[in-house]
Every structure is written in structure tokens, then in C-alpha cells.
Amino acid sequence: MTEPLLSVHDLSMVYLRRAGLFGRRAQPIRALNGVNFTVGAGETLGIVGESGCGKSTLARCLLRLLRPSGGGIQFDGEDLLALKNEDMRMMRQRMQMVLQNPFSSLNPRLNGFELVAEPLRTHTMMSRKEMVDRVVTLLAEVGLSAEFMSRHPHQLSGGQAQRIALARALALNPDFIVLDEPTSALDVSVQAQIINLLLGLQRQRGLTYLFITHDLSVVQHISDRIAVMYLGKIVEETSSEAIFANPQHPYTQALLSSTPVPDPAAKRQRIILPGSVPSATNPPAGCAFHTRCPQVMDICRMRYPASRLVARNHRVSCHLYEESA
Amino acid sequence: MTILAIENLHVEFSTPFGAVYAIRGIDFTLAKGDILGLVGETGCGKSVTGRSIMRLLDDNARITGGRIVFEDVDLLRLTDADMHDIRGNRIAMIFQDPATALNPLFTIGEQIMDVLRAHQSNGHGGLKVRAMRLLADVGLPDPAQMMNVYPHQLSGGQQQRAMIALSLAADPDVIIADEPTTALDVTIQAQILDLLRKLQRERAISVLLITHDLGIVAETCQQVVVLYAGRVVEKGAVEAIFASPQHPYTRGLLAALPRPGSRGSDLQVIAGTVPSGLERIAGCAFAPRCDYVMDICRRQQPALSFINSAHVSACYLHEMPKDD
Amino acid sequence: MKLEVGSTLWFLLRDRAAVLSAVFLVLVALSAVFAPLLSPYAAQGMGEPDLRSKFVAPGIEHPFGTDGLGRDQVARLMFGARRSLSMGLLVVLAAIAIGTPLGLIAGYLGGWVDEALMRVTDVFLAFPPLLLAIAIAAALGASYVNAVAAIAVTWWPWYARLARAQTLSVRERAYIEAARGIGVRHRVIMRRHVLPNILTPIVVQGTLDVGTAILVAAGLSFIGLGTQAPYADWGVMISDGRLYFLSGRWWLSTFPGLAIFLTAMAFNFLGDGVRVAADPRLRRTL
Numbered sequence: 001m002t003e004p005l006l007s008v009h010d011l012s013m014v015y016l017r018r019a020g021l022f023g024r025r026a027q028p029i030r031a032l033n034g035v036n037f038t039v040g041a042g043e044t045l046g047i048v049g050e051s052g053c054g055k056s057t058l059a060r061c062l063l064r065l066l067r068p069s070g071g072g073i074q075f076d077g078e079d080l081l082a083l084k085n086e087d088m089r090m091m092r093q094r095m096q097m098v099l100q101n102p103f104s105s106l107n108p109r110l111n112g113f114e115l116v117a118e119p120l121r122t123h124t125m126m127s128r129k130e131m132v133d134r135v136v137t138l139l140a141e142v143g144l145s146a147e148f149m150s151r152h153p154h155q156l157s158g159g160q161a162q163r164i165a166l167a168r169a170l171a172l173n174p175d176f177i178v179l180d181e182p183t184s185a186l187d188v189s190v191q192a193q194i195i196n197l198l199l200g201l202q203r204q205r206g207l208t209y210l211f212i213t214h215d216l217s218v219v220q221h222i223s224d225r226i227a228v229m230y231l232g233k234i235v236e237e238t239s240s241e242a243i244f245a246n247p248q249h250p251y252t253q254a255l256l257s258s259t260p261v262p263d264p265a266a267k268r269q270r271i272i273l274p275g276s277v278p279s280a281t282n283p284p285a286g287c288a289f290h291t292r293c294p295q296v297m298d299i300c301r302m303r304y305p306a307s308r309l310v311a312r313n314h315r316v317s318c319h320l321y322e323e324s325a
Numbered sequence: 326m327t328i329l330a331i332e333n334l335h336v337e338f339s340t341p342f343g344a345v346y347a348i349r350g351i352d353f354t355l356a357k358g359d360i361l362g363l364v365g366e367t368g369c370g371k372s373v374t375g376r377s378i379m380r381l382l383d384d385n386a387r388i389t390g391g392r393i394v395f396e397d398v399d400l401l402r403l404t405d406a407d408m409h410d411i412r413g414n415r416i417a418m419i420f421q422d423p424a425t426a427l428n429p430l431f432t433i434g435e436q437i438m439d440v441l442r443a444h445q446s447n448g449h450g451g452l453k454v455r456a457m458r459l460l461a462d463v464g465l466p467d468p469a470q471m472m473n474v475y476p477h478q479l480s481g482g483q484q485q486r487a488m489i490a491l492s493l494a495a496d497p498d499v500i501i502a503d504e505p506t507t508a509l510d511v512t513i514q515a516q517i518l519d520l521l522r523k524l525q526r527e528r529a530i531s532v533l534l535i536t537h538d539l540g541i542v543a544e545t546c547q548q549v550v551v552l553y554a555g556r557v558v559e560k561g562a563v564e565a566i567f568a569s570p571q572h573p574y575t576r577g578l579l580a581a582l583p584r585p586g587s588r589g590s591d592l593q594v595i596a597g598t599v600p601s602g603l604e605r606i607a608g609c610a611f612a613p614r615c616d617y618v619m620d621i622c623r624r625q626q627p628a629l630s631f632i633n634s635a636h637v638s639a640c641y642l643h644e645m646p647k648d649d
Numbered sequence: 650m651k652l653e654v655g656s657t658l659w660f661l662l663r664d665r666a667a668v669l670s671a672v673f674l675v676l677v678a679l680s681a682v683f684a685p686l687l688s689p690y691a692a693q694g695m696g697e698p699d700l701r702s703k704f705v706a707p708g709i710e711h712p713f714g715t716d717g718l719g720r721d722q723v724a725r726l727m728f729g730a731r732r733s734l735s736m737g738l739l740v741v742l743a744a745i746a747i748g749t750p751l752g753l754i755a756g757y758l759g760g761w762v763d764e765a766l767m768r769v770t771d772v773f774l775a776f777p778p779l780l781l782a783i784a785i786a787a788a789l790g791a792s793y794v795n796a797v798a799a800i801a802v803t804w805w806p807w808y809a810r811l812a813r814a815q816t817l818s819v820r821e822r823a824y825i826e827a828a829r830g831i832g833v834r835h836r837v838i839m840r841r842h843v844l845p846n847i848l849t850p851i852v853v854q855g856t857l858d859v860g861t862a863i864l865v866a867a868g869l870s871f872i873g874l875g876t877q878a879p880y881a882d883w884g885v886m887i888s889d890g891r892l893y894f895l896s897g898r899w900w901l902s903t904f905p906g907l908a909i910f911l912t913a914m915a916f917n918f919l920g921d922g923v924r925v926a927a928d929p930r931l932r933r934t935l
Contacts, residue, residue, distance in 0.1 A: 002527040037549055049511075049599040050510035050511060050512060051510055056588055060826075063830055065826060065829055066829060087831040089834075090832070092830065092832035093832065096830065096831070097827065097830040099823050099826070099827060101823065102823065104822060104823040105822055105823040105824050105826075105827045106827070107824040107828075107841075107842050107845075107846070108824075108846070109846060110841070118828070118831060118833065119831045119832070122831055122832055122833050122834070123832060157599075158367070159598070165745060165827075168827075187365065187366035187367050187537065188537070188539070188578055188581050188582060188583050189366065189577060189578060189594060189595040190366075191581070192582075192583075192592035192593065192594045192595075193583035193594045195583065195592055196591045196592055196594060199589060199591065200591075202783040213511065217510075217583045217584065217585070218583055218587060220583070220588060221583035221584075221587055221588055221589070221592070222583075222588075222589075223588075241588070244586075251624065254512060255511060255512065257515075258511045258512045258515035259511055259540070260514075260518075260538060260540025260541045260543065260545075261540055261543065261544070261546045262540045262542075262543045262567065262579060262582055263567060264544070264563045264564050264567050264568075265564065265567070265568065266543075270515065270519070272512075272515050272516055273512045273515075273516075274516075274518050275466075276480045276481075276482050276483070276510075276512075276513055277510070292512075299933070300586045318353075341655065341656045341659040341660075
């Protein structure tokens with residue numbers, strides 16, 4: 001593989017949540033706890049995890065909408081965390097974001113033209129005429145006709161609104177797009193349309209995606225590689241095929257087995273995990289998954305397992321694989 | 326044996342833009358002890374159906390036709406007082422967001438004991454013992470302690486379990502579960518679905534499971550009803566419908582799902598969009614999006630016809646002579 | 650947003666009290682604007698005396714009677730409406746114009762800016778508003794403009810607080826984050842994304858407040874700090890007539906009093922109607 005477009009090392013993010021009567025007691029929340037990964041140009045990395053695993057915090061840190069509390073982010077050789085505010089603002093032309101619910105991520109008072117033209121207005125000196133031309137082209141690229149320029153978000157279906165959000169993200173020809181659950185709020189038939197659109201745009205424009213979701217079947221369809229997160233850490237990372245064919249981490253296995261499959265004939269061994277994800281204010285010692293793990297051992301409660309390569313391009317953090325390595 | 330039958334149900338909403346036809350004639354039956362999945366996309370009328378059964382529709386909604394028969398009684402003809410006795414007592418409902426359905430001011434124990442007291446359902450032991458047994462039944466850890474906690478002290482999954490315990494308190498015959506796991510994580514969803522299956526097995530409760538997720542239907546239900554634009558397009562046994570879906574809409578939905586091994590390839594899509602509830606639809610509601618559309622589809626609404634004894638579908642394709 | 654305006658109107662038209670109030674206010678406003686054309690005593694409305702017809706009781710010629718300088722009270726009321734209504738409106742508009750941007754900036758930026766601004770509003774809100782307005786009006790000198798300014802100065806902190814509270818909630822919306830992700834400057838985010846989305850409750854509050862503002866303005870005029878002779882507003886008219894009330898010339902204070910009462914009430918009903926109609930959660934009560 002060539003030089004990665006994005007590389008993240010030891011990224012951590014600690015929030016302080018004020019608690020107590022007068023907000024004097026500040027509880028630290030470890031949303032990200034040493035996250036490492038790289039994304040090559042033109043590649044799609046899927047990030048999978050349940051609520052509270054830190055995947056949305058990760059997205060916001062990558063785009064520096066939040067300031068990480070530690071670690072580093074390199075984008076095309078630039079240290080993002082060292083950039084001045086104005087330089088970071090310019091850098092946003094190259095990295096864009098699409099959020100889960102288009103109806104909340106699009107300002108309800110703006111129409112289609114204003115929404116899609118906003119990045120152009122922000123970063124270019126285009127005349128109104130040029131902007132209209134560009135917006136029409138962008139709308140066509142996401143499969144919408146020019147008449148959508150005068151529509152407001154409430155006049156759109158979920159799929160149409162998400163297309164507007166995509167056109168907006170594409171306006172400045174970015175290299176990299178963070179997709180934060182872009183299809184989770186959509187119906188199945190619309191989800192398929194948006195996935196196809198994302199795949200097509202990637203082929204035509206050579207885009208690099210970071211695709212964040214809780215839905216394993218969606219993420220395997222679009223990603224080259226998948227990283228599974230649990231409580232602020234990546235517990236397993238490998239190719240999209242290997243995650244399904246050969247999941248190693250007990251959490252990944254449980255996640256796979258919990259995902260409903262639309263086939264009543266599939267007789268599967270269900271792994272039903274007990275309890276729920278522990279609070280990030282007070283994460284368990286050792287491996288954070290040990291409180292729910294069906295294969296927990298003594299060492300899991302004491303020490304966090306190092307990340308091991310169990311096969312080519314297959315990293316796992318689990319004590320089950322410590323000895324074999 | 327049928328416990329709940331929906332017959333030719335019609336529901337309308339009045340809005341600033343005119344009448345919205347939310348349900349345009351729905352028929353299905355829930356058999357005793359079954360889990361029936363009511364599945365469809367946004368706006369198909371699945372939640373409105375659930376609320377119609379409970380008679381919990383918003384003020385601007387009107388049931389304009391049909392019957393809802395529960396044990397030989399048409400619920401739509403009951404007085405409000407009689408309906409109140411049915412609601413919660415015989416038919417209970419659990420919602421997508423348990424946090425809004427539980428009273429934040431009372432402990433879980435108090436809420437369950439209230440219901441037990443009000444419904445005077447038969448059981449052994451005192452109220453407290455029975456309440457704790459219910460909490461244990463739904464898999465909440467440490468029932469004695471759970472009695473004394475308030476809803477906000479529970480996680481999302483635990484709240485949904487508490488909600489289910491509450492709905493079981495009156496020992497209902499039917500539970501209507503409206504997207505009960507949509508707000509939950511996958512691993513928690515698996516727990517709740519497992520619990521529903523267990524309740525069905527052990528208490529012979531009938532469940533109407535309203536969901537948008539075909540995977541959940543396949544794993545949890547015996548029967549399935551597929552809705553499109555306020556009408557039933559296909560219904561029958563889960564195995565039959567998933568193995569050989571007949572209606573082009575059902576086929577399209579199943580084909581649109583990403584599955585392992587399909588990576589990077591384009592998914593099959595259903596072109597176009599769902600018709601607006603404001604439209605009156607003469608023919609088949611799916612006709613404008615259907616690949617197999619014929620002239621008659623636009624003029625006349627297809628009736629549900631038998632594919633086999635366990636499977637019906639509303640499509641003119643089945644009435645065509647098969648060439649083989 | 651088009652839908653919002655359209656459906657708000659749809660629901661508003663179902664509120665009988667609000668519709669009646671709106672009709673009443675439009676009539677009052679029209680009679681004020683076209684007073685010179687509508688009244689045969691326009692000159693008297695502007696203050697010209699007619700000493701031949703002093704203290705005429707209400708009758709066919711003068712439905713609301715005449716005052717001690719023989720001026721037709723209907724004409725006085727219509728011309729007085731110009732001042733009373735405009736004072737109420739100007740006070741609210743000025744208060745919104747000052748309070749909204751300050752509250753928006755404080756809420757959006759947070760930190761010490763927010764802290765400083767909120768302490769300033771605390772100082773203003775610590776005084777009884779009418780007393781403060783009287784003090785300021787007295788210090789500035791008695792006149793129509795100064796009375797408006799004095800009341801607006803006591804009023805803007807309410808709008809600053811409202812705008813701040815609304816901004817705090819709008820600031821957390823996903824579209825604000827999306828705009829930041831694009832690299833839109835804070836200035837532009839505040840103007841294009843925050844401002845239009847906090848206006849609805851401010852407009853509702855403004856409608857409710859016009860009635861109260863008319864009342865307070867009339868109060869200042871009543872004690873001589875507002876409109877000056879020969880012109881009159883409703884407050885001045887009540888003040889002029891109060892000496893004669895017990896001697897049987899009841900009409901002098903009664904009709905302007907009724908005008909203030911009805912107008913203030915109409916603004917309240919209308920504001921309440923708009924508040925309910927603009928809020929989907931409250932619409933069910935209609």
C-alpha cells in the first residue's frame with residue numbers, strides 16, 4: 001500500500017462532564033482511549049460499534065470539530081492538530097462530513113440551492129451564475145433535478161434530503177468524506193439507493209471514505225476494511241470479508257450473531273451478550289469487554305490486551321490470541 | 326385460533342393540506358400464541374394500525390371504516406370505559422422509546438404494583454413478591470433492588486425490560502410491540518427479541534410486532550404482513566414469504582438488503598418514491614414503481630389471492646396463466 | 650420556512666379569540682392611519698380647540714362627547730391611537746433590535762462574553778421596569794421619543810435572555826455542526842443559521858408584549874413624561890379627563906381607558922394564538 005491519506009495514532013479524547021449540585025465535581029469521560037488506524041487514498045474504512053463506543057466522537061475529532069486530548073492525526077502529510085484555526089478552515093475543503101439525519105443536519109430555513117452553494121460561498125469567489133451552474137451539476141451527480149434548488153428540507157423525502165447533504169459535501173471536490181451513519185435514518189429501499197450512490201461517486205471521483213455505522217451488513221457492503229470499536233478502543237480490524245468469514249474477537253463474534261439476518265431458514269448459534277456497555281465515566285479495568293465476554297479469563301480483568309496481528313491485515317486485541325502470537 | 330382480527334380497516338388524518346389516507350383497507354388476523362410481524366417502510370401505516378387497535382390515535386385521526394375484532398368483540402364499538410378495561414388489561418402496548426412510557430416520578434416497583442393492584446389479576450403471593458417475579462421473568466438483574474429504582478437510573482435495554490414487565494403485570498393476552506428495539510443497540514436488541522420469544526413460549530402470549538426490519542421478522546415471527554401505502558401487499562407464514570416472496574414490492578425490499586459477500590456491487594433498488602397519503606389511489610399503490618406493471622394495475626386494485634394455503638399476495642401477476 | 654408560516658396561519662385561523670383580536674387591531678390601526686380622512690373633526694384631533702362646544706356629553710354629533718376645549722373625543726381617540734400604537738410597536742421593535750443580537754452572540758460564543766452580558770441584564774432586571782422607565786424618561790426630558798427610548802432600555806434584556814436561551818438550543822443542532830464542518834465562519838453561522846431559527850419565539854413574545862408596552866407608554870404619558878400637548882395619546886387623554894370624572898363627565902377618561910384595555914387584551918389574545926399555532930406540541934389544545 002502507498003502512503004496512507006489519513007493516519008491516526010494513539011488518539012484519545014476525554015470529556016469533562018460536570019456533575020453535582022453546582023457542577024463542581026467534573027467526571028472525566030474517556031470517549032476515545034488510544035485509537036490507531038490508517039486509511040489509504042481511495043479506500044473505505046468502516047468503523048462499527050454500538051452507542052457509546054466513541055465512533056461519533058472519533059468522526060468529530062478527525063474533522064477537528066472537537067479537539068482531541070491526545071494523540072495525532074496526519075492528513076496527507078499535514079499534522080491536523082498543529083494547524084492554525086484559519087489553516088484548518090481551509091483544510092475543510094478537502095475533508096467533508098455527512099451526518100445521520102439529513103433533516104437535522106440541513107438548516108430548515110435554507111433551500112436546496114442555498115444549502116449546496118454554501119461551501120462554494122464559503123471557500124470560493126464564484127459569481128452567482130457560476131454557482132448556479134455548479135449546483136445544477138452537483139445535483140445531477142447525486143441524482144436530483146435542478147428543480148430541487150428551490151425546495152426546502154421539509155419538502156424532501158429522507159433520501160432526497162440525504163442526496164442534498166451529499167451534494168453539499170461534494171461541492172468543493174474533497175478527497176475524504178466522513179460518513180456518520182448516513183443511511184441509518186433511511187428506509188431499506190432508500191438506503192440501497194444511497195449506498196449505490198456512494199459506491200458510484202467513489203468510483204468516479206476516487207474518494208476516500210470513513211464509514212461509521214452500527215449496522216454490520218451495511219458496512220461490509222461498502223468497506224474495504226472494517227474496524228470494530230468497543231468503549232473507546234478498536235478491538236479488531238481486518239478486511240471486510242474476514243470480519244464475516246473469520247471474526248476473532250468475542251465482541252465481534254457476538255455483534256455478528258446479534259445482527260438479524262433476513263432468512264428464517266438460517267439456523268444460527270446465537271450469542272446473546274449479558275448486560276450492556278459499561279459507562280465510559282468508569283470503564284472496567286483491563287479489557288473493557290470482560291464484563292460481558294463469554295470467554296473471560298482472569299488476566300482480562302487486570303491487563304488490557306495488546307493489539308496482535310493474527311493473520312495478514314488482521315489485528316485483534318484479545319488475550320485469547322496473546323499466546324498464539 | 327384467531328385472537329385478534331383486523332377487517333378492512335380505514336384511517337384518515339385531517340391536516341392543513343387535506344385528508345391523509347394513512348390506512349386504506351387492511352385485513353389480517355393474529356393467531357393465539359403467534360408472533361406476527363407487521364412490516365413496511367415509513368408511512369405505510371404500521372404504527373397507525375397498532376394505535377388503532379389500542380384506540381390511542383391522535384385527535385385529528387378518524388377511523389373511517391372496518392372492524393377490529395378481539396375475541397368476538399368489535400373494539401371500535403366499545404364505550405370508552407369498556408375500552409379502558411381492555412387496554413392494558415387484555416391488550417398491552419410497548420413502545421419504541423420506553424423512557425417516555427414509564428412514569429419518571431415513581432419507582433419501577435411502584436408502577437408494577439399499581440398495575441397488579443388495579444387489575445387484580447390472579448397470582449400467588451403478595452404484590453411485592455409478584456412484582457419481583459415479573460422483573461426476574463424479563464431478565465432484570467437483582468429484582469429486589471430493581472423494585473426501588475427510578476426509570477432514569479436504568480439503561481435503555483433495562484428500561485425496555487421494565488416496560489415489558491409492566492405490560493405483563495395485567496397478564497394480557499396480546500402485546501402490541503411498536504418498534505420495541507429500534508432505539509436499542511444490536512446486542513441489546515438481541516436480548517429483547519430473545520425475551521419476546523421466551524414470553525411467547527412460556528406464557529403463550531400473542532404478539533403483534535411492528536418493525537421496519539425484515540431481519541427481525543425473519544428471526545422472531547411466525548407470520549408476517551407486508552404493508553405498502555396503507556394496504557396489505559403480501560402476508561403469510563414467514564418461511565413461505567422469505568423463501569419465495571411473490572409481490573414485486575416484497576421482492577424489491579428483500580433484494581435491497583446488503584448481504585455478506587455482495588461487497589462493492591450495486592444493490593438492487595426500487596425506483597421512485599412512496600405515494601403521498603394525500604393521493605387517492607385507484608389501482609395498485611405500487612404500480613408507479615413496479616417493473617412488471619400492466620394496464621390493469623393502474624385502474625383496479627388487486628385483491629389478495631392465494632399463492633398457497635400459507636401465503637397470499639395482492640398482485641395481478643399471480644392471476645396470469647403461468648407459462649412453463 | 651414556508652410550511653411553518655402556512656400551517657401556523659391554518660391553526661391560527663381556528664382560534665376564534667385570536668382572529669377577532671386581529672380584526673379589532675386592524676380596524677384600530679386603519680382608523681389611526683386614515684384618521685384625517687375618516688373624522689369630520691380632524692383638526693380637533695390634532696389639538697385645535699372649539700370653545701363653542703365644551704364638555705358635550707356623548708350623543709349623535711359627538712358619540713364619545715367633547716373635552717374641556719370642545720374637541721371631539723372620537724377624533725382625539727383616533728389621533729391618539731397613532732401615538733399609542735406606534736409607541737407600543739416602536740418599544741418592542743427597539744427592544745428586539747437591541748436584545749436579539751446581544752443574546753445571540755452571548756449564547757453562541759458562551760464563555761466570558763456570555764457571563765458579562767448576562768450580568769448586565771441582571772442589573773436591568775433587578776429594577777421594577779416602570780420605575781426605571783420613569784427615571785430614565787425624566788432624566789432624558791419629557792417627550793414622545795424619549796419615552797419610547799426609556800421603555801425600550803428597560804425592555805431589551807428580556808429579549809436578550811430569550812434570544813440567548815433559544816441560541817443555546819439551536820447551537821446544538823446538527824446543521825450548526827455541519828456548517829462548521831464545511832468551514833463556514835462563525836459570523837456567517839450566527840447570521841444565516843442561528844438567527845432565522847430563533848426568530849419565531851421572539852416574534853411571539855413581541856406580539857404579546859406590544860399590549861403591555863402600550864400600557865406602560867400610556868402610563869408615562871399619564872404622568873406627563875410622554876406625548877406633549879397639543880398632541881394627545883390615550884394616556885394623556887385619561888390624565889386630562891381624570892379631574893372631571895367625579896363631577897359627572899365620565900366619558901373623558903372612560904373611552905381612552907377602554908381603548909387601552911381592549912387593545913392590550915387583543916394583543917394578548919393574538920400573541921397567545923400565535924404562540925399556540927406556531928408550536929406543534931400545543932396545537933392539539935385547539
